Amino acid sequence: MKSTALAAALAVALVSPAMAQTATPPSAPPVYPPYGRSVTLAEAKIAVAAAQAEAVKNGWFMVITVVEPNGALVVSEKMDGTQYGSNDVARRKAETAANFRRPTLFFQDAVKGGTLNAIFTGALAIEGGELLIVDNRIIGAIGASGGTGAQDGVVARAGAAALAK
Template identity: 40%
Template sequence: MLTKSVLTLVETTQILDVARAEAEKNKWAVAIAVVDDGGHLLALLRLDGCAPIGAYIATEKARTAALGRRESKQYEDMINGGRTAFLSVPLAGTLEGGVPVVVDGQVIGAVGVSGVKADQDAQVAKAGAAVLNS
């Protein structure tokens, strides 16, 4: 039988804290979502000034990264590169800003961020994921 690491409240809080610090350092009003490896929401934080839709988008970016086992930007690049048929896939977060959390080569969850420019969202998500990524 295989065993795997899972995100607990401790790790989820660490991810949120680091991502929040990165966003606040840059004065970015964002929403930050952390999901488990099945895309189920573990935590959501919407900073003051972030539009309410940011919470939805951040969650979907995280879900996409967790279920796809890759950064959500890869799906955006695929679609922008002409593979428009991929738009029919039942993922709502195919935009940059979702980053998987990887431990011992296994995706155990993901972080999604929304609220600023796509590369800035990704910067915040990557900061949070880096707490555990190995």
């Protein structure tokens, strides 16, 4: 008797549209602009100055690094009092943003959300790497390190905003 009732309930569930569940389609990944020319040294210095001003305003000690679209170093500045380990971290954040055409916060959120393995082909999944976009083209990236991930992100975004056109 139990098996008949179970079979009947299962049959109704399988054919009933009200009972059917539909999978939520995955959200489309964000679309970032294509690569463009390389950031100039003058532009890199403008971005670093704006980022550094934000760090100073907040009392944060940072390393700020700017790279070309291919990840090649343009400029890196270490504020007095910043920990030594931030040199490599700022560079890697900038390289990650440039190489993958998205801010490093994208990878941090993906790891937290369980949609990306924490060890992802060289990407640094920590906030603080931002794209430098001019004329809707990626001309490089900026990385900041020295504070929390959120603080690094604030500083990097300030630098990126100084060039955004």
